[in-house]
Amino acid sequence: MPVAPVSPIEICFAINDQYVKHVITTAYSILHSNPNNIFRFHIVCDDLSCESRSSFSHLSFRFKGRCFFEYYTVDKSLFSNIKLTIDYISIHTYYRLTLADIFPKLDKVLYLDADILVQGDLLELWETKLEDNYAAGVSDLYIDIIGYKKEIGFGENDLYINGGVILFNLSAIRQDNMQEKLLLAAHELSDKVKFQDQDIINIVFKNRIKAVPDKFNFAVENMVKHKDAIDKAHILHYNGAKKPWHKKKNHLGYKQYHEAQKRAHKKLRAALLIDEFFGAANTAFGGYGFLARRYIAKYIPCADIEIDVLLGKGKRRFFAQKFSADGITLYRLPKRSFAAKYWLKRKNYDIYLSIELTDDYVLKHENNPDKKLILWIQDPRPKYEWDEIDTVKLFPESNYYRQAIYDLVHDWYEKGRVSFISQGYFLNPKALDLYNLPSDTTIKYLPNPVEIDEYFDVENYPKKNNIIFLGRIESVKRGWLFCEIAKKMPQYNFYMIGQTFRQKNENSTIINKYKDIPNLYFTGHLDGEEKTKHLKNAKILVNTSIHEALPISFLEALSYGTLIVSNRNPENLTEKFGVWVGDVLGDGFDKIDLYVNGIEKLMKNDKNRVKLAKEAIDYVKRIHNIPRFVGDLRNVVFEEAYK
Numbered sequence: 001m002p003v004a005p006v007s008p009i010e011i012c013f014a015i016n017d018q019y020v021k022h023v024i025t026t027a028y029s030i031l032h033s034n035p036n037n038i039f040r041f042h043i044v045c046d047d048l049s050c051e052s053r054s055s056f057s058h059l060s061f062r063f064k065g066r067c068f069f070e071y072y073t074v075d076k077s078l079f080s081n082i083k084l085t086i087d088y089i090s091i092h093t094y095y096r097l098t099l100a101d102i103f104p105k106l107d108k109v110l111y112l113d114a115d116i117l118v119q120g121d122l123l124e125l126w127e128t129k130l131e132d133n134y135a136a137g138v139s140d141l142y143i144d145i146i147g148y149k150k151e152i153g154f155g156e157n158d159l160y161i162n163g164g165v166i167l168f169n170l171s172a173i174r175q176d177n178m179q180e181k182l183l184l185a186a187h188e189l190s191d192k193v194k195f196q197d198q199d200i201i202n203i204v205f206k207n208r209i210k211a212v213p214d215k216f217n218f219a220v221e222n223m224v225k226h227k228d229a230i231d232k233a234h235i236l237h238y239n240g241a242k243k244p245w246h247k248k249k250n251h252l253g254y255k256q257y258h259e260a261q262k263r264a265h266k267k268l269r270a271a272l273l274i275d276e277f278f279g280a281a282n283t284a285f286g287g288y289g290f291l292a293r294r295y296i297a298k299y300i301p302c303a304d305i306e307i308d309v310l311l312g313k314g315k316r317r318f319f320a321q322k323f324s325a326d327g328i329t330l331y332r333l334p335k336r337s338f339a340a341k342y343w344l345k346r347k348n349y350d351i352y353l354s355i356e357l358t359d360d361y362v363l364k365h366e367n368n369p370d371k372k373l374i375l376w377i378q379d380p381r382p383k384y385e386w387d388e389i390d391t392v393k394l395f396p397e398s399n400y401y402r403q404a405i406y407d408l409v410h411d412w413y414e415k416g417r418v419s420f421i422s423q424g425y426f427l428n429p430k431a432l433d434l435y436n437l438p439s440d441t442t443i444k445y446l447p448n449p450v451e452i453d454e455y456f457d458v459e460n461y462p463k464k465n466n467i468i469f470l471g472r473i474e475s476v477k478r479g480w481l482f483c484e485i486a487k488k489m490p491q492y493n494f495y496m497i498g499q500t501f502r503q504k505n506e507n508s509t510i511i512n513k514y515k516d517i518p519n520l521y522f523t524g525h526l527d528g529e530e531k532t533k534h535l536k537n538a539k540i541l542v543n544t545s546i547h548e549a550l551p552i553s554f555l556e557a558l559s560y561g562t563l564i565v566s567n568r569n570p571e572n573l574t575e576k577f578g579v580w581v582g583d584v585l586g587d588g589f590d591k592i593d594l595y596v597n598g599i600e601k602l603m604k605n606d607k608n609r610v611k612l613a614k615e616a617i618d619y620v621k622r623i624h625n626i627p628r629f630v631g632d633l634r635n636v637v638f639e640e641a642y643k
Contacts (some may be wrong), residue, residue, distance in 0.1 A: 008040040008068065009126045010109045014095040015045055020052040021265070021303065022114040022245065024059060025257070028264030029118040031063045033234075037123060039067045042109065044095050044102060046076055050627050051302050054634045058268065058304040061638035072102050078183065094197045096166070097182040100173040107171040112235075113164035115243055117257050120234030125216045130169040134178055135201065136210040137161030138217035142239070143195075145221060152199060159209055163198030164237045165217040178204065223252040230256070267306045268641050271347070272296060273354035273362050273373075275312055280325035281332070283311065284501040285525055286472055287552055288355045288378060295449045296353070297328045299630045305637060308349070312359040313340075333361060340365040351641040356380065360405045363412070373412060374640050377422040377443065379549035380431040389476055389547050391585045395506040397475040409435045419640050421446040421633075424550040424571045444636065449629035450555045450620055456536065458561030458613045466538040467599065468562070469496045470531075470553040471545070473507050481544035481588045483514035485595050490519050492603070495534055499525040535560045539609065540578070540599055543568060544588065559620040561613030565598040567591075577616040578602065 011030065013023050027041055043056070048071060056069045074095045095102075096111050103109055110126060128136050140162040143149060149160055173179055186200050193199035202209070214222055218233035220240050230236065236253045238244050244257035276289035277297075283289055292309065301307050307328060314321040314332025318339045323330040333340045344366055352363070352373040363373065381389075381401065389397050412418045413435065420443040422428055428443050467489075469482040479496060486494035494517075500507040514520060526534065541557040543566035550570040557564060564578035567588075574580040579598030584591045602609050 008038040009034075009122060010040050010042065010103075010106055012042040012044060012096070012099060012103075012109045012111045013114055014074075014111070015043065015114055017045070017047070017049050017052055019114045020048070020055055024055050025245075025261045025264045026112060026114055026116050026118065027056075027059055027067070029116075029260045030122065031059075031067055032260070032263070033118050033120055034122055037066075037121075041067060041069050042072060042103065043069060044072045044074055044099070047073060050630050053631065054302050055304055057631075057635050058638050059264075061635075061642045064642060074098065074102070094186060096168075097186060097197055097200065098179060099168055100170045100179045103170060104174075107169075109168050109170060111166045111168060113237065113239075115238045116164060117236040117238070117253070117260055118234065119231075119236065119256060119260075120215070122234065125165075125167060125212060125234070128167055128210065128212055130167065130172070130210060132172060132208070133210040134169050134172050134176075134205045134208045135161070136167040136169075136212050137163075137165060138212055138214050138219075140198075141214075141219060141221040141225070148194065152193060152203060154202075154206070158206065159211055160202050161209055161211070162217050162219055162237065162239065163195075163201060164219070164239055165235055166201070167212075220252060227252070265303065268304060268350045268637065269348070270300075270305060270307050270351050270353055270637055270641075271349040271362070272307055272309045273312075273352055273357065273359070274309060275358050277309055277311065277325060277330060279525075281311060281323040281330050284472070285499065286501070287549075288358075290552055291355060291378070291448065293326065293328075295626075295629065296355075296633070297326065299449070299626060300633055300637070301328070302634070305634060307353075308347070310362050312361045333365070337365060341367055351637060353637065357405055357409060358400060358402075360402070360408050363408060369415070369417075371417070372640055372643070373409075373418045374636060375409060375418055375420050376446070377420055377427050377431045380427055380434040381547070382430055382433040384433075385430065385547060388585060392475055392478065392546055392587055394480065394510065394587045395475055395503065398502055406435050410437065413437060413441075419636070420444070421636055423448045426571055427549060446632050446636065447624045447629065448550060448552060448555055449626045450552070450559050450624045452559050452621055452625060453532075456560060456617070458617060459610060461536060461561075463539050463561075464493065464537045465491070465603070466493045466495060466534070467540045467542055468534055468538040468557075469494070469498065469542055469544070470535075470557070471498050471543075471551070473498050473500045473511060474502060475507070476545055476547055478544045478546055478588055479507070480510050480514070481584075481592065481595065482542055483511065483517065483520060484589065484592045485542060485544075485599070486520040487514070487517050488592060488596050489599065492519065492599070494520045495523055495538070496520065497523050497526050497531065497534060532560075535562055538562045540565055540602055542566065542595060542599070543574075544584075544595070546585065546588070555620055555624050558616035559624075561610075561617050563602055563609060563612055563616065565595055565602070567594070577612050577619070 015023055060067055060069055140160050143160050154160055182204050185204050215233045216235050217237050219237040223230050230253055244254045274292045276283035276286050278289035278293040279285050297307055309328055309330040311330055311332045313335055317335045320334055320343055321332040355376045355378050386401055422443045471477050473479045535556055541562050541564050548568040558577055564574045566574045567581050567584035569575055569580040579601055581594035581598050
């Protein structure tokens with residue numbers, strides 16, 4: 001019995017994005033069938049989508065410590081003049097001719113096609129003594145059946161291997177400069193051979209290939225001839241145009257492949273705990289809900305992650321209320337405790353994710369002590385934050401400080417059930433205070449995502465003398481200050497974008513007093529192209545909130561070169577890309593001139609404004625881009641679910 005190697009078995013796939021789902025099945029079957037071995041999978045391709053990389057990440061976390069993925073991009077132009085003779089095989093199969101150059105530090109690598117299922121130990125094949133051979137593989141039964149060898153100058157007894165499983169001796173190939181000969185033959189012979197690079201490998205390596213038992217590449221022809229040996233083969237190879245994923249149940253080896261495929265593509269089920277979903281299910285249009293609906297629910301679900309949104313307690317006693325928005329399912333749980341517990345037990349989510357935690361109803365009814373929570377720190381509000389908010393006297397903000405929730409988070413943390421991510425380093429000390437956490441608590445940085453218009457050119461776009469307010473019109477936002485600023489600056493157009501949700505009567509009573517200001521426009525809630533148009537046209541976003549974390553509105557504005565004037569300076573962004581007017585507590589009427597002066601400073605120096613605008617756009621592109629957000633958050637979900 002071979003002894004498992006300390007170093008990993010090196011496996012290579014040469015694919016395009018469309019074949020990733022099949023490689024996942026193959027890689028899963030390898031890991032499932034080889035529990036005592038470690039594997040490094042080398043993915044050779046043109047380029048891989050974020051979705052594909054997520055699928056590989058999912059597999060690596062499921063088999064943590066037992067597999068690693070590395071990616072390599074090949075220059076397609078090397079093969080631009082090569083003629084393809086088999087319509088269901090892409091040019092990517094030719095990439096394996098360059099493996100000795102792609103992997104300069106590897107002595108050998110096991111190449112596998114993506115239409116393969118591994119159901120036995122690969123160590124015996126990996127430990128094959130290659131000696132001075134360039135490769136090792138299994139004799140191709142189909143080539144023997146059709147009598148093809150003589151067409152390429154092979155004798156009847158000459159070894160011709162199937163290209164789906166090849167153990168390459170990379171050190172020997174490099175030593176004898178065989179890669180150059182492979183590429184030369186590929187260009188010279190591609191229109192003269194039938195089986196593409198498989199022919200090239202056999203012709204160039206003739207008499208320097210070692211035969212291995214057919215159990216290591218049990219192709220369709222072998223399955224037909226030896227049906228009783230299908231379950232004993234270490235590698236099943238579904239060569240030919242008809243594949244088992246075409247759902248043809250009469251395909252030999254279909255059952256084996258279908259079972260592996262089902263296990264390989266098992267989705268991770270996450271529940272997003274949030275009390276608002278940006279208007280859906282009659283919820284508020286707030287920052288948490290915007291992030292939940294427009295980014296997490298939109299971008300994180302994929303072939304490997306499924307997300308439900310849980311909005312807390314519903315109105316029905318024994319049954320959950322079900323809603324739908326943007327293809328995502330939302331639930332409000334049953335009111336009766338036993339029904340809520342039973343419902344969660346049946347759902348059996350793999351992981352919980354919450355943006356802060358404003359409601360503890362779901363977690364209080366989760367009885368499984370193994371379930372974990374990823375808590376995204378977005379706007380932690382310890383009591384001293386509420387003390388500042390309470391200095392507003394015009395009418396008070398609804399206080400939702402809930403010590404019971406913060407104690408629950410602390411309790412789950414003590415039990416190893418909570419991990420933290422954060423949108424801003426400046427928020428971390430507040431979170432430590434709010435949840436009574438140790439100073440050395442691990443908090444991973446995960447920037448907020450922003451949809452970026454790559455074609456927007458701030459230098460040439462004709463921005464207008466517009467100034468915008470973007471957010472809910474509520475006490476904490478102090479929208480009346482924006483209106484007062486507009487009154488003092490009639491030379492500019494002011495647009496208040498947003499609407500009231502909570503305490504509507506109080507807000508409306510105050511804001512209605514400003515409806516007659518001629519340069520002040522109330523748009524109500526805007527979304528999509530209408531909101532984007534205002535972000536593009538405006539030169540400045542004014543934020544008058546007495547309290548903010550790191551608002552999405554800041555990042556959206558900066559992504560269009562719209563600078564910020566505010567009394568809040570999250571992550572120092574306001575002073576970097578605008579004017580920070582300093583702290584403004586209370587109702588703020590005595591500080592209007594601070595905002596006015598800040599606006600004038602930016603508006604009267606257009607050269608500096610454009611310079612800052614370009615820097616702002618570059619910052620958002622680098623730090624808060626969606627691909628980074630998607631990859632990072634998916635990896636956090638995978639890591640915590642399989643920890």
